[in-house]
Amino acid sequence: xxxxxxxxxxxxxxxAGCASTPTRNPxxxxxxxxxxxxxxxxxxxxxxxxxxxxxAPAFRHVDIGxxxxxxxxxxxxxxxxxxxxxxxxxxxxxxxxHIDEATFNAVVQDLITxxxxxxxxxxxQNRLLARLAPERKDIIYR
Amino acid sequence: xxxxxRPGCLLxxxxxxxxxxxxxxxxxxxxxxxxxxxxxxxxxxWAVLAGYGTREQSGATAFRxxxxxxxxxxDAWGAAFTWHNRVExxxxxxxxxxxxxxxxxxxPGAALRQDVFGAKLRLAGDLxxxxxxxxxxxxxxxxxxxxxxxxLAGARxxxxxxxxxxxxxxxxxxxxxxxxxxxxxxxxxxxxxxGLLGFGGDRGGRRLVGEGSLAVMxxxxxxxxxxxxxxxxxxxxxxxxxxxxxxxxWFPCKHVALTAAYVSLGPIAGLRNQRGWYVSLQGSx
Ligand code: HEM
Numbered sequence: 526x527x528x529x530x531x532x533x534x535x536x537x538x539x540x541a542g543c544a545s546t547p548t549r550n551p552x553x554x555x556x557x558x559x560x561x562x563x564x565x566x567x568x569x570x571x572x573x574x575x576x577x578x579x580x581a582p583a584f585r586h587v588d589i590g591x592x593x594x595x596x597x598x599x600x601x602x603x604x605x606x607x608x609x610x611x612x613x614x615x616x617x618x619x620x621x622x623h624i625d626e627a628t629f630n631a632v633v634q635d636l637i638t639x640x641x642x643x644x645x646x647x648x649x650q651n652r653l654l655a656r657l658a659p660e661r662k663d664i665i666y667r
Numbered sequence: 668x669x670x671x672x673r674p675g676c677l678l679x680x681x682x683x684x685x686x687x688x689x690x691x692x693x694x695x696x697x698x699x700x701x702x703x704x705x706x707x708x709x710x711x712x713w714a715v716l717a718g719y720g721t722r723e724q725s726g727a728t729a730f731r732x733x734x735x736x737x738x739x740x741x742d743a744w745g746a747a748f749t750w751h752n753r754v755e756x757x758x759x760x761x762x763x764x765x766x767x768x769x770x771x772x773x774x775p776g777a778a779l780r781q782d783v784f785g786a787k788l789r790l791a792g793d794l795x796x797x798x799x800x801x802x803x804x805x806x807x808x809x810x811x812x813x814x815x816x817x818x819l820a821g822a823r824x825x826x827x828x829x830x831x832x833x834x835x836x837x838x839x840x841x842x843x844x845x846x847x848x849x850x851x852x853x854x855x856x857x858x859x860x861x862g863l864l865g866f867g868g869d870r871g872g873r874r875l876v877g878e879g880s881l882a883v884m885x886x887x888x889x890x891x892x893x894x895x896x897x898x899x900x901x902x903x904x905x906x907x908x909x910x911x912x913x914x915x916x917w918f919p920c921k922h923v924a925l926t927a928a929y930v931s932l933g934p935i936a937g938l939r940n941q942r943g944w945y946v947s948l949q950g951s952x
Contacts, residue, residue: 625691625721625722625723626691626721626722626723627689627690627691627692627721627723627724628691630691630692630693630721631691633693634693634694637887647844647845647885647886647887648840648843648844648845649844651839651840651844651845651846652840652844654839654840655839655840658795658796661796662796662797
């Protein structure tokens, strides 16, 4: 019985090993289609927000043009692209919005919808989501 | 208690209770339902709680499973309710059709039935977010309804309580770009064949067993993986070994999950290695 358990542990370690093999090039920025690709994802995201009853109310009074630019810059920088996001930190931007877990996940789902619409491959989507996930703690319940 | 003894009733109770049901968690993060009624894989309870409710919401699931083996058949059904993604309560009925063995003992329709009442507490962590896995502590109280055959086989008791600690984590993009889900469960149990052959025996009683699951998600709607589960081996008359499976679970939406698996339970009550197809349907709200 012990042998089987250590076998499973080995399999886990092997998989973890695969996970950490470098996939440096190309950059996520390139995989997302450069700044134009990211801007198109942001446009789709805004469409998805408008149709999402959990998210739409939060954006009612937001300058959508400004958000479009800032959010695209933000993703572009996060994806190692040649852009600079000049806005405030995630904690400051979302302070006082009282975003709960469900609303956060709704935004994640809208982003997935937007990326599907732009035919972004699942593995590239996961790469972007993995970089966004650590921001959650600065965005929810603030 | 009489009412609770019927898993179907709990289902009827739980679904209206979930009137404030929410589906704020991400797709597939409620897992499916394992044969003892807890949220998990097919054979192993995971640290995830049933349904899709967040800390502000409640969720519920109902499931129906069939496993066809060369000499037996296992049917399972039940329901689970989760409060605020903190506590999961579940009830399930397992019916193990004795098939070949039933004929051999001159009772062709013979079956072993047990009820499993489960509770699971999420201790810490989140399946998807944060550096730590999600940790949960669970109990499964099992009551065997048909004890004659297990007693003849040497089982000591007709009821028992399993206690388990589970850790689960979904790692975004960790399997060559695809999402990887891992789960490890440690269980203290005296159950023979999950409890269907009673509890304890001449070879021993309660012991610590290990269980694990590993899955890759080629797409947010699909999980493909394997599970492994140790079992105690308490009966000289009916030796047993570990159980394992290969599975595919499909989550077309947050309300439905369909799982197909090829399961191996090892020898059961003296009959050869039991391997067969497993199908399970889960509804959530
Ligand atoms: C991964 C999650 C998220 C990321 C990376 C993110 C990122 C951003 C960024 C970069 C901005 C632009 C800030 C600026 O204009 O300088 C922004 C603004 C905004 N975000 Fe988020 N956000 C996330 C989740 C959410 C959620 C869940 C909500 C709630 C529905 C939300 C609501 C807003 C609103 C309303 C604004 C506009 C603020 C304003 O211009 O007044 N965000 N977000």
